[in-house]
Amino acid sequence: MGSICFDKVDKVFGAGSGVLKALEDINLIVADKEFVAIVGPSGCGKTTCLRMVAGFEAPSAGTISVDGKVIIAPGPDRAVVFQQFALFPWKTVRGNIEMGLRNKNMPRAQRAPLVEGALKLMNLESHAEAFPHQLSGGMQQRVAIARAYVLDPAVLLMDEPFGALDAQTRVVMQEELVRLARLNPRTVLFITHSVEEAVYLADRVAIMSRRPGRIKGIVDIKAVRLAEQWDKSERIEDVMERESFVHLRSNIWKSLREEK
Amino acid sequence: MEPRLQPLETIAYGAIGLVTFFAIWTIVVLSGAVPHTFLPLPTAILTRFTFLLTHSFAGATLPQHLLASIDRYLGGFLLAALVGVPLGLLMGWFRWLDDILSPIFDGLRFIAPIAWVPFAALWFGTGYGGPIMIIFAGAFSPCLINAHRGARFVNASLTEAASMLGTGHFRTITEVLLPASLPSIVAGLRVAAGLGWQSLVGAELIVAANGIGYMMVQGQANLQTSTVMAGMVSIGLVGFGMDRLLRLAERAVGKRLGRPA
Ligand SMILES: Nc1ncnc2c1ncn2[C@@H]1O[C@H](COP(=O)(O)OP(=O)(O)OP(=O)(O)O)[C@@H](O)[C@H]1O
Ligand SMILES: [Mg+2]
Numbered sequence: 300m301g302s303i304c305f306d307k308v309d310k311v312f313g314a315g316s317g318v319l320k321a322l323e324d325i326n327l328i329v330a331d332k333e334f335v336a337i338v339g340p341s342g343c344g345k346t347t348c349l350r351m352v353a354g355f356e357a358p359s360a361g362t363i364s365v366d367g368k369v370i371i372a373p374g375p376d377r378a379v380v381f382q383q384f385a386l387f388p389w390k391t392v393r394g395n396i397e398m399g400l401r402n403k404n405m406p407r408a409q410r411a412p413l414v415e416g417a418l419k420l421m422n423l424e425s426h427a428e429a430f431p432h433q434l435s436g437g438m439q440q441r442v443a444i445a446r447a448y449v450l451d452p453a454v455l456l457m458d459e460p461f462g463a464l465d466a467q468t469r470v471v472m473q474e475e476l477v478r479l480a481r482l483n484p485r486t487v488l489f490i491t492h493s494v495e496e497a498v499y500l501a502d503r504v505a506i507m508s509r510r511p512g513r514i515k516g517i518v519d520i521k522a523v524r525l526a527e528q529w530d531k532s533e534r535i536e537d538v539m540e541r542e543s544f545v546h547l548r549s550n551i552w553k554s555l556r557e558e559k
Numbered sequence: 560m561e562p563r564l565q566p567l568e569t570i571a572y573g574a575i576g577l578v579t580f581f582a583i584w585t586i587v588v589l590s591g592a593v594p595h596t597f598l599p600l601p602t603a604i605l606t607r608f609t610f611l612l613t614h615s616f617a618g619a620t621l622p623q624h625l626l627a628s629i630d631r632y633l634g635g636f637l638l639a640a641l642v643g644v645p646l647g648l649l650m651g652w653f654r655w656l657d658d659i660l661s662p663i664f665d666g667l668r669f670i671a672p673i674a675w676v677p678f679a680a681l682w683f684g685t686g687y688g689g690p691i692m693i694i695f696a697g698a699f700s701p702c703l704i705n706a707h708r709g710a711r712f713v714n715a716s717l718t719e720a721a722s723m724l725g726t727g728h729f730r731t732i733t734e735v736l737l738p739a740s741l742p743s744i745v746a747g748l749r750v751a752a753g754l755g756w757q758s759l760v761g762a763e764l765i766v767a768a769n770g771i772g773y774m775m776v777q778g779q780a781n782l783q784t785s786t787v788m789a790g791m792v793s794i795g796l797v798g799f800g801m802d803r804l805l806r807l808a809e810r811a812v813g814k815r816l817g818r819p820a
Contacts, residue, residue, distance in 0.1 A: 353719070353723055354722075354723075355719055355722075372722075373719065373722040373723045374723070374725055375723065375724055375725035377723065378723060378724075379719070379720070379723045381716050381719075381720065383716060385714075385716040385717055385719070385720040386720075387717065387720070387734070387735065387738075389738040389739075390734075398721075398724050398726065398734075399724035399725060401730075402724055402725040402726050402727065402730065403725065446724070450724070450725075
């Protein structure tokens with residue numbers, strides 16, 4: 300379970316003359332186990348949307364609910380993967396991944412196989428005892444994803460998770476995320492600046508307008524992906540060369556260009 | 560600033576400074592401009608210092624006086640750290656606690672530790688408790704303030720990560736705020752150590768029956784300026800040593816957290 304519902308959500312920052320309307324009338328339903336990517340011009344309020352689902356901010360009007368329950372605070376049912384990883388530098392890879400499970404008061408014997416599973420899932424077994432600063436950026440983000448996945452959250456929130464990575468690492472991570480998403484489907488809300496990334500990863504792509512951010516359009520990717528059997532391709536570049544992919548990408552790109 | 564110097568150069572310059580300082584001092588005294596009773600010669604202080612190392616004055620030898628002082632000092636300093644650091648972290652996490660306590664502490668911290676002497680003597684006596692309270696008064700604020708600021712300025716994404724992982728208050732404080740604030744806390748302990756040590760000697764000048772400050776008062780009463788100066792020298796040496804130790808601790812903490820100090 301893990302459907303997200305934005306219902307007439309507005310977000311205003313500041314007060315008086317410094318008031319800033321960041322989001323206006325956001326309506327969006329992300330179905331259980333659906334992967335939705337949000338794209339939009341810088342400053343349009345993508346991060347704000349995600350932070351409200353996480354419970355770090357509250358809407359100024361309207362409600363956001365997960366499985367029908369209005370969000371009031373952050374919690375492990377909505378795991379966040381931050382752009383800057385936000386790993387605890389004083390904890391080992393294992394310590395970082397284990398933190399959420401310890402918070403659930405899960406006994407050690409029960410935690411161990413879950414942590415091992417998450418380490419394995421993200422190819423981190425040989426680095427379990429390393430500290431974050433000893434890892435490359437790509438590995439750090441893998442730890443952050445493992446830390447989120449191990450909680451078995453209803454919803455995964457990712458804010459440009461690959462934004463801080465170099466192009467090559469990024470492709471590897473994208474492929475891994477697709478593998479994860481097919482293997483172990485989750486409700487995912489994913490923010491990116493890369494239209495390609497959005498089309499490659501998502502079931503649907505929501506396009507936002509300039510500030511105050513609204514959702515100006517939603518593009519269904521999944522139908523095309525299934526019809527064209529993208530998932531049969533081993534590699535991201537094979538998918539990206541397909542006509543159906545190029546077509547979707549340029550449509551979204553044009554829609555975004557109108558906003559610049 | 561200019562680029563760093565080689566360690567040997569640094570030592571050489573330090574030595575030049577010290578030698579010049581003592582040379583001018585000696586010349587001033589030898590020239591007769593200042594009487595010996597006002598300002599003893601550096602050599603006289605050294606002689607007196609070595610004499611006091613083995614000979615009793617005001618009831619004890621200098622090392623014994625120093626030990627008595629260090630004993631009190633450690634009591635007061637540890638108490639200040641054990642109360643100040645946790646309280647600072649709590650104030651850094653719970654806004655309401657911050658709002659309640661900040662006005663009080665912001666006022667109290669401007670009261671010089673010595674100003675507590677009358678109450679310290681009245682409430683806790685002049686043996687151990689009174690001086691401890693005065694050291695506490697000196698060392699508490701830096702412990703509190705640095706822990707508080709450290710906790711308040713922890714990278715927001717780390718506390719957000721903690722909260723999305725379902726971390727409770729206690730664990731957030733002990734496993735996120737505390738390690739994240741450690742550099743700031745250790746810096747605060749270093750300042751606190753210095754202030755506490757200064758306060759201690761001040762306290763002993765007035766309210767103790769042994770200790771290095773007491774020795775100095777007795778020296779003054781006997782018009783032995785060289786005894787007073789020998790006391791000052793040992794205060795400086797001990798303070799310097801402690802600061803070095805804490806600096807090492809600071810470096811170790813920086814390394815442990817993966818960022819060089
Ligand atoms: N805490 C805040 N206080 C005031 N204004 C804020 C705050 N957070 C965001 N904003 C403003 O709200 C708007 C939307 O910000 P947001 O970070 O959600 O944009 P974004 O779409 O994620 O941008 P980017 O693509 O650059 O990451 C921006 O104009 C930003 O300046
Ligand atoms: Mg953003």
